[in-house]
Amino acid sequence: MLLKLCVLAGSSKGNAIFIRINDDRILVDAGISARKLEKLLKEINEPDPGSLTGILITHEHQDHSKGLKTLAKKYHVKCWLTSETYTKIRPKSGPIDTEFIEILEPFKMGNINVMPFEIQHDAIDPTAYVLTKDDFRIGILLDCGKSSPFLFDNFSNLDLLIIEANHSFDKLLSSDYPDFLKQRILSSKGHLSNWTTAEFISIVKPKIVIITHISEKNNSPEIALCEIEEYLANTGLEEWPFFVIVNPTTRSAIINK
Ligand SMILES: [Zn+2]
Numbered sequence: 001m002l003l004k005l006c007v008l009a010g011s012s013k014g015n016a017i018f019i020r021i022n023d024d025r026i027l028v029d030a031g032i033s034a035r036k037l038e039k040l041l042k043e044i045n046e047p048d049p050g051s052l053t054g055i056l057i058t059h060e061h062q063d064h065s066k067g068l069k070t071l072a073k074k075y076h077v078k079c080w081l082t083s084e085t086y087t088k089i090r091p092k093s094g095p096i097d098t099e100f101i102e103i104l105e106p107f108k109m110g111n112i113n114v115m116p117f118e119i120q121h122d123a124i125d126p127t128a129y130v131l132t133k134d135d136f137r138i139g140i141l142l143d144c145g146k147s148s149p150f151l152f153d154n155f156s157n158l159d160l161l162i163i164e165a166n167h168s169f170d171k172l173l174s175s176d177y178p179d180f181l182k183q184r185i186l187s188s189k190g191h192l193s194n195w196t197t198a199e200f201i202s203i204v205k206p207k208i209v210i211i212t213h214i215s216e217k218n219n220s221p222e223i224a225l226c227e228i229e230e231y232l233a234n235t236g237l238e239e240w241p242f243f244v245i246v247n248p249t250t251r252s253a254i255i256n257k
């Protein structure tokens, strides 16, 4: 099996993840401009957005969907998402080629099996995914306020987990963000912190972890790694995953297998 994966963008300004398994090429979210996406895809030697099998959307927020309209129309790429999410995206995207998905109903994008899971976030129908090809499993858990035993069960023992570590709890509390915004981020419909992400990792025990969506204001790659390592050390976890930390200002390295 050929795997090629790159987090093209991972921050509150925009998110897009390229995943290629054999000849199937999937983009998870299109939260940067189509022009930037074209440039980044060229950089990783995948120059034709028209060859994408499809775009898989986690939720409607701009940092996950703003490049969708141009990308879907210019290159006729199909978009997989829930009908509720489409009702929120459609006023901006106009009609695009869609395939509606239902939570907990598995579907296929090319030869890749995809299972959608409901998560908590302040969007209409936020979704996490597990992609499976043969017995290789990739979990994608982006904007999410709260994990759950159900998610722990379904995300356990992944080969690769892509997960957000949005903020450092201490840094967010002492930031100059207004109280309502702090409360929104910290709520069960907000975002995972370095600690809640570390807890998730310590329970589901993936082989490889890609940490993304790091806040530039309330976190940094260094702080995220430090707080996650500290947490894992305290749990006494014996087998640590291989870590890739995505810098919010640049694309990740290309992960090849
Ligand atoms: Zn986001």
Ligand SMILES: [Zn+2]
Residues within 6 Å of the ligand: 059, 061, 121, 123, 143
């Ligand atoms: Zn969001």
